[in-house]
Amino acid sequence: MLKLYNAGTSVCSVKARIGLAEKGLAWEDELLVLPNGDQYKPAYLKLNPNGVVPTLVDGDTVVIESSVILQYIDAFFDGPQLMPQGKALQAETLVWLLRCVEIHQAINTMSFATANRERILNSKSPAEIDALIAAMPNPRLAAKRRDLIENGSDSAHLEADFYVLKRVFDDMNTALSTREWMNGDSFGMTDIALLAYIDRLDRIAMSGMWESRTPRIGAWLDAGRARPSYSRALDSYVSSQEHAKSRSVGERFWPDIGARWSAFLAA
Template sequence: MLTLLHAPTSVCSQKVRVGLAMIGLDYESRLMNLAAGEQFEAAYLALNPDAVVPTLVDDGLVVVESSLILEHLDERHNAGRLMPKEPAERLQAKHWLLRCLQIHAAINTLSFATAYRLPILASKTPAEIDASVARFPDPVMGAKRRDLILNGTGSPYVGQALMYLRRMLDDLQAQLAGDWLGGQGAGIVDVALIAYVDRLDRLGLQGLWDAHPAIGPWLARWQAMPAYAAGIEAFTPPGSAAPMRAAGLDEHWPALRERWAAL
């Protein structure tokens, strides 16, 4: 039996749910309330000491880190069909999976520097913000979260995020010779990256790929896929997408445009 402990709008949870849908696997869903701090409870920390989602339990085997979960699901339950067979392409795919650690950090940075910031400031006192970030097992991650909440797009972490995303989008554009990175159909790299690019779109930051003409159509192809509907759209709170995108286009993208152009 597969059990997934995940959160509705967590990009890494989205990524794994898309993979489960692509492979056609049923799973027991255990949704977690990250805003309430359920990821810091002792029972969850026993499974995932980093206090992040998702966590997969596969017949008693605990698997953490979304890229590793994707690779595990593909190998164990899909005969490796999402992974390229040719050695050079296989190594390239595995490199993308490793790069997802940096890519996720960049997406997390922009999410909390833009759309997630004001609701937190409106609902928590400074003392409550300090208390929430103090619960992070990694104090550096806690300090980063606090800085993003307080300083928004003025945080120094945003510059680092833009640097990682510039490289991701440049490489994605260069490798999209056809419809999919996986060749004839979506492969493991397509699955690994879709939630991140989709989040940028939902944040109203589509301008990041104005000079990358292959990325918009790739995203649109994904958004028409049943796996996208099952893994991402089905867990999006009703009515939340349009206001987030509009706020990003009106407020956050103008604050980032010049910095992005200078990279």
């Protein structure tokens, strides 16, 4: 059986779980506790030297990076085809999968400037936070993490990533003006790749970033959440209490972040 090393609230883990569920595949969970640094332990780093989740193990084959996992399961397992039909849509999907690298960093910024930051500060001592950051394999990402934890929504990373998010919202809204799903006529790989990211922003109360300017995203998000694969990927992993805490924190930050977002758009 497939084994998925993942974490409950991790957006990339959610992305992989939605893909597995859409393919109708069974998998065994190996759940990591990211705030405890499970992803930096030597045994896990042998599987995934980047020290991130998810990692898919298929026999002797180890697959890292959530977008690669989606392509892997679509290519080598039976089930509904996730990649859309037609050259143009397939090319568009591949571009979106590449864009997920910068999209993920933007979502990471918004998360660690708000809900994740508060959770860490409330549960870890300064020494424990220093140890977690020191264990991160990538020095650039470690420096970013430290900046977000120290500065929160005042971090310069926010406005740098506003550019990424504006393009995502604009491009999604344009695509959804001519079709029901990002993947075309049916839900598929592009939708799976993006759903966890937009879902995270909504769950930390950042939906004001798209509701008025790019409103088609809201209907698309609701439709994606209505699918059985979404429930399979979220409901047994993240409690309603955890969701409520994240939203409550985000709501406190939104007035400031929303004002900066509006100023960014007006500039």
